[in-house]
Amino acid sequence: MTKSKEIAKAINLSDSQYYFNRELSWLEFNRRVLHEALDSRTPLLERLKFAAIFSSNLDEFFMVRVAILKDQVQAGVSQRTPDGRTPQEQLEAIAQLLRPMVIEQHHLFEKVLRPEMAFHGIYLLNYKDISSEQRSYLQDLFKQRIFPVLTPLAVDPSHPFPLMANLSLNLAVVVKDPATGEEKFARVKVPNILPRFIELPKQLQQHNGKSNQWIGVPIEQVVAHNLEALFPGMIIKEYHLFRLTRKADIAVVEDEADDLLLAIQQELRGRHFRGSVVRLEIQPSMPKSVRQMLIEEMELTEGDVYEIDGLLNLKDLMSFLALPLPELKDPPWTPVIPPRLRHLNQASKIAQLDDPEDIFSAIRQNDLLVHHPYESFTASVEQFIVQAARDRHVLAIKMTLYRTSGDSEIVSSLIAAAESGKQVAALVELKARFDEENNITWAQKLEKSGVHVVYGLVGLKTHTKIVLIVRQEGEDIRRYVHIGTGNYNPKTAKLYTDIGLLSCREDLGADLTDLFNYLTGYSCQHSYRKLLVSPVSMRDRIIALIRREIEHCKNGKTGRIIAKMNSLVDPQIIAILYEASQAGVQIDLIIRGICCLRPEVPEVSENIHVISVIGRFLEHSRIFHFHNHGHNEVYIGSADWMPRNLDRRVEAVTPVEDPQLVQTLQKILEISLADNRQAWELKSDGSYIQRHPAKNEPERSTQNILMEMTLKS
Template sequence: MDMTQAKPINKVIKISDSQYYFNRELSWLEFNRRVLHEALDRRTPLLEKLKFISIFSSNLDEYFMVRVAILKEQVQAQVSKRTPDGRTPQEQLDAIAQILRPMVIQQHEYFEKVLRTEMAQEGIHLLNYTDITLEQRAYLQDLFQRQIFPVLTPLAVDPSHPFPLIANLSLNLAVVVTDPVSKKEKFARVKVPDILPRFIELPHDLQAQNDIPNHWIGVPIEQVVAHNLEALFPDMIVNEYHQFRLTRKADLAVAEEEADDLLLAIQQELRGRQFRGCGVRLEIQKSMPQSMRQMLFPELELTEGDIYEIDGLLNLKDLMSFMALPLPELKDPPWTPVIPTKLRAFNQSTAIEKSQKSEGRENIFSIIQQHDLLVHHPYESFSASVEEFIAQAARDAHVLAIKMTLYRSSGDSQIFHSLMAAAESGKQVVVLVELKARFDEENNITWAQRLEKSGVHVVYGLVGLKTHTKIALVVRREGDKISRYVHIGTGNYNPKTAKLYTDLGLFSCRKDLGADLTDLFNYLTGYAHQHSYRKLLVSPISMRDRMIELIRREIEHCQNGKPGRIIAKMNALVDPQIITTLYAASAAGVQIDLIVRGTCCLRPGLPEISENIRVISIIGRFLEHSRIFHFYNDGQDEVYIGSADWMPRNLDRRVEAVTPIEDAKISQTLQDILEIMLADNRQAWELQSDGSYIQRHPRKNEPERSSQNILMEILHSFHTNVKVPSMKSRYFN
């Protein structure tokens, strides 16, 4: 669908023009820079700063394991195809290194020179082994002998001992020792055990620092190992040691069409993932001598361009452990998700009462019968809404069937137990478990097998497509008819991430939605070739075309002298065809606001091209994960929510579902949420036409408006019956 042929106004837009696009990989780096900024921001509480340092590092690990690994494979395969912004794979790798190295240096310098000092001022002392007292050292030496030494395995490297396999993301010591008899230097590798705590806390009677009691005092485990290497190499002289950490490609490559058993094929791939993937990054201590580097590089099949020198601790991802300290004054104010008022009676009942109510009128299904219900996590409780929906369906004698998709979940989810109980009670239970959910494959396999053993019909997805949609369908007998209840969400059925990610879910018993989900599940579990749906926008079938139609409709309104308006919130905007259509809309006069958390390849603010497009990104205590699409439609507003971003993978290579919102009150609520986010002047960043982001700050005499804080306040007030002015009157007048 080429917009250059659709309307004369688009002749200036050519999808091949690189000047209209930002690079996907570099745009993601800018997102991670915004994450790092939360750690640098003086307004962020101390332990939250450590959290954001950790997230920055964790994000980079996945980025190298997947995105950089793909680029390196393309270079090795001599792929010359250019991205929409005009870069070859090698040019992208060069640009990544140029942008990322200063960011990594900034991260480590800030932690070593600023955060460690701030931690000490608050009574949290992460010490270097060389700075501890004799009493503390004696304790750690004893601990080493009792608990660490038995776990360690030094591996020699010489003609009779080949270079050992290095596990992905493992922390290692490269050790050089001298044999006092032969006078020869020898090399060995010692893996720092990751089954033990990374930071070893000293006992309370040894926690006084400068005679002042403190909250926490400890040292990194790798320093304890390093200062006790003599125990691993008796009668040898330890000359030097240096830390290193290898990152390998970790994306699975399963030939689905050739796999007789997809679950078995993925299990076999997982067994080798830690060691099989090619190396893509080596983090080393800056002090590592050139001789040791030259020995490591060829063994790990890496070059100088793959090396990241670190001055200080490696693997700052482990700083997340400090969030467990009982120091609320050093964290964001606690937030407990509120129970939606209409669901409160069920969640305050005993198990017996819940069972009795499921037999009568008062249950979650009677609430949904009255009107659609929107839930907004983590502001509203996931357990009191989504988990309760499945739990009541499992208990309710009138429920005949439950069908769900599970992309990512967690082992403590009540949903799994409800589904197994439903199957054991004779209900028809079907669960599509996506085995190819990256880095959750093992967890999904474990639960898929447990579900099958309890009688649940488990399906493993479609060949060539990931099932990313978040949908649940409950079929219930009510008198002489069958009713279908649906939940369509933007986030995973995961109670852990539901406390950290902002997501939306719609409960409804509208007949068209029930019929659409029935057809969609038949497509997922059987051989149905469904080409159209009544209400749902489904990828890879209809979503792209329908989204483009909705954008074009705003263009037509502008061409007819009416206002055009689009507000869209998503995680990423990458798809060239969608971007080209948005440019056409901007050129036609459509006012477009985009709230894109992460990667954005659209270039806003270009004269005559995108001057009517504004892009912001919101980075805060919660990860913005909900997808909302609002089209003004000449005053007949249409709002959609669902699981898909505007990316080729979501539109072409995944099964996704986006639903229209037909309840006027819910539609207005979603529009209000978008307006609150657009007015954010605390956590919002504005994308510039050169690709940089500028953080908003309150203007003179303007109050600070954090959209996430505002939504917490509004939801708490609403569900506790505290009278507050409306959203708009309170925050925008």
């Protein structure tokens, strides 16, 4: 028996010690986000942005992940995760890890970023520190614009505790009746229809005797210092700010819903108020009596309360990124038109649909790989769909819409195509979390115009990013495809790194035809020519690709895997990666977010190395490279290696077969692995260590290098 076989036999690769907890790993990802705000090399307004993203991420984490764990505890679930924790143990571990991070974030803002803002003439003042002229202006503003929208709600035997919206800022106000001496409690919601930070007019932009870039105050302080107008005749004893977070995941029993769209609409109407409260944020000054009342009324425990020393809801710091101060931001980046599409003249292309210089002719020459946001989404993927809608030779357009945006030409192009007589089918995923309302709007608009709208399969989310164009070319029918890693959303395409393949390969066209038939009809397709499809074949195909590398090593050859994705959670995939490491396969993983695999453990994962790249763009592309003894295979697609992607979602991953494009993808992976500026190394104890250039070593930032390369292309 060989040594590797002896080790494999002796070690139980399912042992909980070889797995990190999913929720704690996510918190470590958010810590890396916070570090971008802590890092003095990051421009000031970008630091505020990352502090805001940290808070926004936490909101969603509580609304979904913590809410699920609390539901499991309430239901008496005791099943342990692969790392060996029960739901209750996970909640306790989350709180233990998270509380110091929240303290660090608020200390950073109050003691570092706020003074740095002031140094650059950006003053977010406390109400008590403003001048009498500024106070007078804000009092007038309160009377004219704020007071009319406020609704104080009393709490007493005749006034039950009010319903409060998810993520709302509120003032707990204690007033005293001077006639009876009785103290009473009321709640005042801070209006979210007005800006969180109220800017003072230019003539009042004076502080410390000089003019400044921006001066303002938080709206809740304006409300708090004018409470007498809401409670005339009463004495304001005290007020305390608090914020609550509710469970926000909607629950629809799909196979019992006669109309899925209607069922989701009904759930959405109550999401902001009906979900159970999962977190209460307060300031330390809140007295125990008020604190206890809130805890009891919201059915919380002390473990659900987070004390915030400073401003609540730092998510609103994102608004400062709109200030016209380019010197305090990242250098602007304008996505570049892909080289093979630069010769296409937009005006003539639209006017002359027989123009041989159209996007279809470019795709017929060779497969085309597009890399966003380095390359323009608008000039490539969006133009692909826009031109297909206008081209009289195009017979049909089919695509999936997981998340899109209101200002996209894509939806209007699909409508125009349907109105011109083309066959148009759009699969709109109504269950895309927090985009449900947006997707319902587009689904209804598309249906009214004659587009065949499908809402996906029961029990599965359709997460794949695919477009199929059917075009008449002479006597033949040719199918053009786009298979990508990111959503068809021009806004996120400027912020997320994603890869897309444009091709007219017949086998890919045939595969997408079969996949759309699976999505829209009653097809039971279980095999595809080229595509790896979830939940049908992807898991088995990925395992087979990893096992092939194992066999190469066992036969004395080289085994090598490089995989880039958002998250690695699936225990079965992790276990087979451990087997590969034991067999000698060299594995590099580029995992932006959650990684439940424990790397660099002797005799288990010593050949596995994991990095996370965090930067100005959100790393979102999925690229999978298998060495295959020199016959390199590279895949891209929409799926992470998570149970939900492999078992509970419709996903598609495609091979990239053009040798030149394979080299391009390998280069992208190599650049990421060599990063010494934005990369963090995951250690076997679960900690992440940020890489730094060695002495006299040049700085290698993945995203900066890719921007420079794109400009030179």
